[in-house]
Amino acid sequence: MGAIERLGLQDRVCGSEVSAAQAQTEEAFGYKWAKRDTYESAAVQDASRNWLLERYCGGDPSVLDLWLSGGRKLILDAGCGAGHSALLLFGERLRAHDYLGVDISSAVEVARRRFAERNIPGDFLRHDLLTLPIPDGSVDLIFSEGVLHHTDDTESAMKALARKVRPGGRFAFYVYAKKAVIREFTDDHVRQALKTLSDDEAWRALEPLTKLGIALGRLKAIIEVPEDIPFLGIKKGTLDLQRFFYWNVCKLYYRPELTLDEMNHVNFDWFRPLNSHRHTQEQIERWVAQVGFVMERLQVEEAGITAVARRPG
Secondary structure, eight states, rough: HHHHHHHHHOTTTTOOOOHHHHHHHHHHHHHHHOOOGGSSSSHHHHHHHHHHHHHHHTOOHHHHHTOOOOOOEEEETTTOOHHHHHHHGGGGGGGGGEEEEEEESSSHHHHHHHHHHHHHEHHHHHHGGGGGOOOOTOOEEEESSHHHHGGGGEEEEHHHHTTTEEEOOOOOOOOEEEOHHHHHHHHHHHHHHTTSSSSHHHHHTTTTHHHHHHHHHHOOOEEEEEEOGGGGGGGOOEHHHHHHHHHOOOOOOOOOOHHHHHHOOOOOOOOSSSSOOOOOEEEEEEEHHHHHHHEEEEEEEESEEEEEOOOOO
């Protein structure tokens, strides 16, 4: 019995109508995840897997075994995209459990193919996360990696999904964190500048920005910020010049082991979706408390906020 049958659902059910911003975001992610050559290299996979393990488990994979102990679990990957994060984080563990990947975009079909290629069982559903036809209190583990902030309202999406978790179950998710003042302005400015372009045009339009990040990274220059500048959100410290630009001016992603297209994929992921909200630690803690969950892990970084919360019971 798979997740679809276990929940009494019909495969490939479609959700209700969505807003214009959500529709654009849906198309952007369908486009992005279809470009498999931009995220399936060993370099991207290794970096992504290590980052996931660090954020959710403190680098200790045995934490996943604790989450999945006590029998066959029902795992909901809320906003699965191409199944990228779930396959990297859980891997072979998925064979022993019932996995349901849900996504509003056509990427759900990419996920279906990628699971099949690895011979890992899984069910998939294309649906809006806020109106999932899943009974409340039925899911053992919800995993939502970098998705909630791409809905119309992060808080509403988080609370709608929280209702689906059974007593004793967990909700593990990651959302973007608010950045420095200039970076926040630049992010929204670029996002709006791309708004009227097609996905192909937006991808190409971001290449010069990505190349600037590469140029800055290859400089290997170090900058010393002598004091905090609170009204700009800039913190004192010693930083690589590329990272100073990255955190305080504009997202110019750079990893020396990645290709131009692989880095452009990351920048496209950030700038293209119109729904791309950023949040504070206080917001996340408040929302988790409001749904009556207990925070088991909270990792706050400049990039984002990772939370693992458990429903008592």
